[in-house]
Amino acid sequence: MDHGAYIDAAASTLGLNLTQEQRRGVTLYFGLAASMAELVNGLPLNAADESGNVFVPVPPLAAEAAE
Numbered sequence: 001m002d003h004g005a006y007i008d009a010a011a012s013t014l015g016l017n018l019t020q021e022q023r024r025g026v027t028l029y030f031g032l033a034a035s036m037a038e039l040v041n042g043l044p045l046n047a048a049d050e051s052g053n054v055f056v057p058v059p060p061l062a063a064e065a066a067e
Contacts, residue, residue, distance in 0.1 A: 003030040 007026050011018050018026065 003027060003034075006030075 004027070007018070007023060007030065010016075
């Protein structure tokens, strides 16, 4: 799959000027991420399956903040 159009649009939206080398790296990463997504999307899930834990940050204790 060619992710070039998305990469160009995202870079433009963010005001990024990607070199050819950077663009190749981003394209390789998109391919890697797409292959991981295919694996995850291929897992059979049903209504009883639960999502993973969600990280919820908490403020540091007063003593920890003073350190």
